[in-house]
Amino acid sequence: MSFFSEERASELKDLFFESATELLQALNEEGLDLEKHPGDPEVVRQVRRTVHTLKGDSAACGYTELSALAHELEDALTPELAKQHGVKVAEVVLSAADTFQNMLNAYRANTPAPTGDRVFAAIHALIRKPALVPSPNAVSGIVTESAPAKPRFEWSEYEKMVMTDAVSRGLKVLQLALTIDPNCVVRVVALQMIKTAFSDLGTVLVVVPEEGSPLDKVEVITAALASSFDEEYIARKCKIPAVISEVFVERYTAPAAEAASTNGAGGAQHAEEDALNLAPEQNVPHQEPISEADSFSTSSLSTAPESTLRVDAERIDAVLNLVGELIIGKSMLTQTINEFDKKFAKDPLRAKFADALAYQARVLTDLQKSVMKVRMVPVEQLFRRFPRVVRDVSKACGKEVHLEVHGQATDLDKSILDVLAEPMAHLVRNAIGHGIESPEERLAAGKLKIGTIKLDAYHQGNNIVIEVSDDGRGIDRQKVLAKAIERGIVTQEETARMTDGEALNLIFHPGLSTAEEITSVSGRGVGMDIVKSVLERLKGSVVIDSKVGQGSTFYLKVPLTLAIIKALMFRVVDRMYAVPLGSVMEITRAMETEIHRVDQHEVIKLRDQVLTLVRLNRLANSTSKQKKIFIVVIAVNDRKFGLVVDKLIGEEELVIKALDDHLVATELVSGASILGDGTVVLILNVNSVVARLGRSNISDDLRAGASA
Amino acid sequence: MAKDLHLVGFRIGRETFGVPISMVHEIVRVPDITSVPDAPEYIEGVINLRGKIVSIVDLRKRFGEREITRNKKNRILVVEVDSKMVGLIVDAASEVLKMPADDVEAPPNVFDEGDLNYVTGVGKLKERLIILIELNKILQKGELKRLGDVAATQLGAAV
Numbered sequence: 001m002s003f004f005s006e007e008r009a010s011e012l013k014d015l016f017f018e019s020a021t022e023l024l025q026a027l028n029e030e031g032l033d034l035e036k037h038p039g040d041p042e043v044v045r046q047v048r049r050t051v052h053t054l055k056g057d058s059a060a061c062g063y064t065e066l067s068a069l070a071h072e073l074e075d076a077l078t079p080e081l082a083k084q085h086g087v088k089v090a091e092v093v094l095s096a097a098d099t100f101q102n103m104l105n106a107y108r109a110n111t112p113a114p115t116g117d118r119v120f121a122a123i124h125a126l127i128r129k130p131a132l133v134p135s136p137n138a139v140s141g142i143v144t145e146s147a148p149a150k151p152r153f154e155w156s157e158y159e160k161m162v163m164t165d166a167v168s169r170g171l172k173v174l175q176l177a178l179t180i181d182p183n184c185v186v187r188v189v190a191l192q193m194i195k196t197a198f199s200d201l202g203t204v205l206v207v208v209p210e211e212g213s214p215l216d217k218v219e220v221i222t223a224a225l226a227s228s229f230d231e232e233y234i235a236r237k238c239k240i241p242a243v244i245s246e247v248f249v250e251r252y253t254a255p256a257a258e259a260a261s262t263n264g265a266g267g268a269q270h271a272e273e274d275a276l277n278l279a280p281e282q283n284v285p286h287q288e289p290i291s292e293a294d295s296f297s298t299s300s301l302s303t304a305p306e307s308t309l310r311v312d313a314e315r316i317d318a319v320l321n322l323v324g325e326l327i328i329g330k331s332m333l334t335q336t337i338n339e340f341d342k343k344f345a346k347d348p349l350r351a352k353f354a355d356a357l358a359y360q361a362r363v364l365t366d367l368q369k370s371v372m373k374v375r376m377v378p379v380e381q382l383f384r385r386f387p388r389v390v391r392d393v394s395k396a397c398g399k400e401v402h403l404e405v406h407g408q409a410t411d412l413d414k415s416i417l418d419v420l421a422e423p424m425a426h427l428v429r430n431a432i433g434h435g436i437e438s439p440e441e442r443l444a445a446g447k448l449k450i451g452t453i454k455l456d457a458y459h460q461g462n463n464i465v466i467e468v469s470d471d472g473r474g475i476d477r478q479k480v481l482a483k484a485i486e487r488g489i490v491t492q493e494e495t496a497r498m499t500d501g502e503a504l505n506l507i508f509h510p511g512l513s514t515a516e517e518i519t520s521v522s523g524r525g526v527g528m529d530i531v532k533s534v535l536e537r538l539k540g541s542v543v544i545d546s547k548v549g550q551g552s553t554f555y556l557k558v559p560l561t562l563a564i565i566k567a568l569m570f571r572v573v574d575r576m577y578a579v580p581l582g583s584v585m586e587i588t589r590a591m592e593t594e595i596h597r598v599d600q601h602e603v604i605k606l607r608d609q610v611l612t613l614v615r616l617n618r619l620a621n622s623t624s625k626q627k628k629i630f631i632v633v634i635a636v637n638d639r640k641f642g643l644v645v646d647k648l649i650g651e652e653e654l655v656i657k658a659l660d661d662h663l664v665a666t667e668l669v670s671g672a673s674i675l676g677d678g679t680v681v682l683i684l685n686v687n688s689v690v691a692r693l694g695r696s697n698i699s700d701d702l703r704a705g706a707s708a
Numbered sequence: 709m710a711k712d713l714h715l716v717g718f719r720i721g722r723e724t725f726g727v728p729i730s731m732v733h734e735i736v737r738v739p740d741i742t743s744v745p746d747a748p749e750y751i752e753g754v755i756n757l758r759g760k761i762v763s764i765v766d767l768r769k770r771f772g773e774r775e776i777t778r779n780k781k782n783r784i785l786v787v788e789v790d791s792k793m794v795g796l797i798v799d800a801a802s803e804v805l806k807m808p809a810d811d812v813e814a815p816p817n818v819f820d821e822g823d824l825n826y827v828t829g830v831g832k833l834k835e836r837l838i839i840l841i842e843l844n845k846i847l848q849k850g851e852l853k854r855l856g857d858v859a860a861t862q863l864g865a866a867v
Contacts, residue, residue: 666746
């Protein structure tokens with residue numbers, strides 16, 4: 001793209017990759033939809049819209065292979081063809097989506113893109129015609145010259161669809177033909193001026209020629225507007241002296257046949273479709289789905305305001321940091337005012353200061369909350385990739401599976417969401433691979449032939465729970481145990497003492513798969529291990545609930561956000577630490593004299609229970625001489641420990657900052673946070689602290705800790 | 709004609725060291741430092757630098773200075789290494805030094821060996837010797853010892 005600077009072009013490409021990924025997601029969904037409702041003209045149109053946008057975007061970035069294929073696909077896809085070939089069309093769309101993905105990956109890696117010959121061939125097989133000459137359907141700036149008296153409007157399929165769509169929504173659609181004044185010097189400006197004029201008049205549906213196409217030979221600009229003004233007013237407005245010489249305005253009426261077919265075929269299934277379709281298209285009062293309405297999209301000439309915005313996560317973090325700074329600034333002010341108070345207690349200015357400060361504090365709190373909200377995205381973004389996964393995997397396994405999705409609107413921190421995709425994919429594949437039985441088995445067991453996988457998401461306190469459940473055969477405890485013994489993971493005696501939960505948890509052990517044979521889908525025993533480790537990294541947990549013959553449910557519990565935790569802060573010697581409030585069971589007081597030593601452990605009796613103590617002052621390699629101590633009781637893996645601390649400070653919401661610098665990285669600390677007064681507090685990783693300090697002898701350990 | 713080098717000069721013990729000015733983000737006074745458990749001895753801890761957590765290395769301990777005095781002249785040199793900010797505590801930092809690149813000599817052979825290979829050169833500025841160091845190497849994991857001593861004796865011998 002010669003007219004962009006290098007930097008601009010690469011920026012454009014980044015944007016393209018992002019939006020293309022979303023478009024492909026949409027295309028996958030639409031392909032699946034098409035498979036469900038073969039020949040539905042509404043779905044076919046959606047697919048075309050998506051492919052069209054993809055074509056425009058990729059062409060703008062100079063990715064010719066992709067745009068050529070997209071062009072071919074867009075051309076081939078007509079409702080008639082879809083009706084004629086039914087499910088085959090969906091197959092082609094899905095394989096095209098895969099090819100697009102491969103091409104994108106290749107572009108991203110700067111390697112030669114695959115040609116997509118297979119898809120071309122498939123498309124051609126569908127239309128049974130040799131390769132098409134560039135068809136007039138393409139929206140690439142073809143303008144028909146027509147008699148000035150009554151111009152004919154030649155809209156492409158796509159444009160017609162947009163207009164018909166607008167008409168069917170009850171909008172008044174006008175088609176305009178503007179003859180450019182032959183004396184007009186700068187035609188690009190002419191187009192710009194006309195567009196500005198249009199935007200005052202209503203919503204622009206179509207403008208031909210498109211922006212960016214050469215205007216030298218264009219004499220007539222045709223456009224479609226959705227407007228509430230009458231024709232005459234519009235004609236008057238559009239007649240820009242020395243730019244436009246002739247204006248023709250006509251009301252557009254949808255072709256009857258087209259409208260009828262839309263209503264006939266689409267009507268009955270419409271409600272169902274709405275429920276199934278995860279893409280937000282239907283809610284947007286304009287031709288492009290939100291996700292596609294990228295500012296750089298050359299095909300989108302609409303003036304409708306964009307309601308979503310793509311922002312680099314780093315920028316949000318930068319804003320969050322600044323908010324943190326403001327909070328520190330606020331506490332500095334508060335301190336100053338307190339000092340001021342002491343000096344000039346009677347000064348009338350004092351109250352004014354205090355008011356201003358209170359106001360500022362309130363706004364700050366709101367600001368912080370809003371910024372935090374920006375990071376949250378609906379779980380839908382995660383769920384929407386699963387219809388395709390389910391389809392592919394169930395096909396590969398020869399099973400029939402229906403996917404049910406709930407709770408898509410639940411918000412979750414973006415960083416958590418991204419990480420969850422992989423473990424969820426493993427769970428879903430497992431559920432289909434192992435959980436759901438073959439249709440014959442299901443019928444024999446008296447179940448519905450089609451298996452169901454359910455995804456659900458909901459809040460639970462400060463956590464989000466994501467459920468992945470199936471109604472398959474469930475996990476057989478005995479089988480798991482037998483396998484675990486065979487692999488030497490547990491011994492026979494150990495298994496006898498295991499609870500159901502513990503037995504099921506064995507499946508998270510790497511290398512343990514209950515599948516009899518290894519398939520492409522599952523069976524290597526790696527998947528569940530990944531699930532477990534990812535959730536641990538997210539400070540979440542995974543719980544299995546399974547009944548033989550009835551199915552299994554996996555509950556993935558993750559914190560609402562990784563960025564903020566509620567924490568209990570306390571002081572040990574002269575240092576301040578925090579632990580997540582979620583792990584704190586209770587706080588109690590004790591005297592040094594109540595501490596007993598049992599087998600190198602320090603313990604205390606708490607309501608008839610023996611509690612192992614962990615001395616945090618060993619973190620600082622010093623000893624506190626207080627007689628009265630506080631004990632923070634925490635739960636780690638169902639066991640309780642008591643952290644010995646000197647002084648409690650209180651609970652606070654902490655904004656976590658990673659302590660990932662290799663210089664200071666330690667497993668004892670899971671992060672740091674900056675308090676209102678600017679001090680840094682370390683957030684302890686209770687699991688590691690207990691593991692490190694809970695076990696060994698005190699005085700030796702002091703030295704060991706120092707040299708470690 | 710080689711360009712002038714712009715260095716931030718700082719003192720540790722009796723020696724003056726120099727790092728390229730482009731690496732230095734800022735120089736701040738030493739605030740309260742939150743120590744981190746489990747960290748090597750020369751890691752003082754972390755500070756809050758306007759909302760960012762920055763780890764602090766006591767360069768004097770890193771160089772094995774025996775007598776570490778805390779006084780008002782102590783500064784933290786906030787540098788960017790591998791796109792990460794790190795603070796270095798030094799005895800004093802106040803000057804920007806300009807010297808022609810020609811005046812920098814390759815380090816004496818003894819520095820090539822072992823732990824001291826982070827010395828990239830020795831610059832002569834009037835009557836002073838400036839030890840040019842590479843921060844990336846200093847901040848890598850592993851122990852470095854007593855540069856101060858070795859440098860002092862070696863330089864003393866060299867002069």
